[in-house]
Structure formats: structure tokens, C-alpha cells
Amino acid sequence: MRPTYAVTELLGDGIGAELSRSVHTLADALPVRLDFTPVDLTLANRRARGKAVYDEAVEAVTTTKVALKYPTVTAEESPNQVLRRRLDLSVIHRPVYTIPGVPTNFTRNLDVDIVRIATGGTYDDPGRAIGDDAAVSLRIVERRPVREAARYAFGLARKVGKRVTTASKYTIQKATDGLFESVAGEVARQYPEVTHNVELFDALLGKLIMAPEKFEIVLVLNEYGDFLSDMACGLAGSLGIGASANLAFDASSVVRVALYDAAHGTAPDIQGKNLANPTAIFLALSMLLTQLGEVALGQSLKAATLDLLRQGVRTRDLGGSESTDSFTAAVAAEVGRRTA
């Protein structure tokens, strides 16, 4: 009997249907059974059913605890924003790595997991003017989301055998960043087997470029995570191929729900043409498997996908000649071989 896991599948627009087909083909080749609950988040269904669609999505995700989301069109509302608010998704985990076959200006290997507290910082307060010549805004750091993100980062480090770096400006922003480092330090002490390094955020940016191999999991506050993710993606040249986890936690800082999605959009220009590259959604699925505790399987799926890219088995957007279906079949066969 294959172990069975319930997964919500949030169906989307554009190439979403093709990506879903690919995910099902791949899932059939896995040594576990993924029992999908589909929720139709296409624009047509959102327009027809309004809030009821989101109620259904929230209920399904809350029940299955993990979800895979395909890209959706933002029209009247942004489904990502609605889901973030309704599910209280407060932390974003974004792995960024150089992918063989994806052109980049950066010549080194980068492989870093960015864990970003997605609330607070300077982003919750638009600020206000003081007369004509000055303005002020609040910077908010709260113990709870820092603790949640830290437990997730250190838990992941323990699961996959990596070290954690926290980065901030604690020497200058003594109250806010000081609180962040203090909470992260408390959590670190509960994971004595995980190496924890502390860096100043500006120094981290330089070191990440000079010595990327030193950084495995980086835990940061909201705005730092925003800057760092884009810089890292730029270095890796993989803005459109990445995936992320959006996480919500229960009262004891345990992951309550995790929603995985691809960084790219709905790509309406190639919809229905069997040209969509399913790499990002496969990488999202690999993260989902890791979260389910299927760490080796998650790593096999990621390695199989990246090895095929390295060997030149690529879709047209990466300069190859594979279709969505043929690339999917190749990944499914490779994962099947590795896990047989």
C-alpha cells in the first residue's frame, strides 16, 4: 500500500490546466498516493460564484493542510492576496538556486532557502508626512511571526541537514532587529544540532555573492526578505522557474497550512499549445512532499528535474525542444527510476 496524502489543488487560469495535467501524470509515477481535492479558482468560476469559491478553497486547504496552487489571473481581486489574508499566511519560504541550463550572469553555484516573515517590518504602515519637509513611518516587529518563521527555518534545517543564518541590522535597529535576533536565538537554542550564524544584513548581501556556499537557510524580516529574494533570483537567473511555500501556523507555532505555488504567471500567450514549462510547479510539488515528511522523495523529484535540465532535456522557453507532455513524461520516468 502506498502512503496516501490529501492535497488541495487550486486550479487556475492560462496554462494552469496543462500544469495540472502534468502534475497528475507525475503524481501517478510517485511511490506515494496524492489524493487531490480540486477547487476551481479560474476567473470564470470566481466571477460566477464570488466569495463562495474562496470559502470552498479555505475549507479544503484547512482540511488537507497542504495545497498546490496554479497561477491565477488578477482581475477584480488578487486570489493570492485573498488567500494570504483568509488563511493567515504569514511566512514565505522561497528556495533560490542556480539551475543548469538557465542562463545567468553569475558564475558560481547558489542554493539558498530564504525564509521571510511576510508581515510587518516597514510594510504595514504607509507612513505620514510631518509638514512639507519630513515624513515618518512605523516599523513593526512582533514576537509571534518571528517565532513561527524561526521554528519553521530551524525545523527545516534539522529535517534536511542544513545550517541557518539570521540577518538583520541589530546593531542599529536595536529594538526591532534586536527583538528579531533575540527570538531567533531563543528558538536556535531548542535546535542545538543546527548551526546558527548571525550576520548583518548588508554584509550578508556581499558575502552571498562572494561565498554563496556559506549560506543554506537564511531567515529574515519582511523587507530584507523582499530585497534578498529578488537579488538571489537575479543571481540565479531563475525569476520564472522558482516556487515558494506560503505558510500559516497554529497557536504553538506549528505549520497549520502550507500553500505551494510557482513564481511565474498564467502565460496566456502559450495557453493550450503544449509549450508550458512545468519545472516550477514540479519544484513546488517537491517542497510539498518535503513538508509532508517525504524528504527523500522531495529531493529525488527536485534532483530528477534539475538533472534532466542539465542534460539538455528542456522546454522551448529554456532553448530546448520538449513539449509540456514530453518533458513531463521524462521527469515522471526519471523519478520512477530513482524511487523504484
Ligand code: ATP
Ligand atoms: P500574468 O498576468 O498571469 O502574470 P504574464 O504572461 O504577464 O501573466 P508570466 O505568466 O509570468 O506573465 O509570463 C511572462 C512570459 O514568460 C510570457 O511570455 C510567458 O509565456 C512566459 N512564461 C511564463 N511562465 C511560463 C512557463 N511555465 N512556461 C513557459 N513560458 C512561460
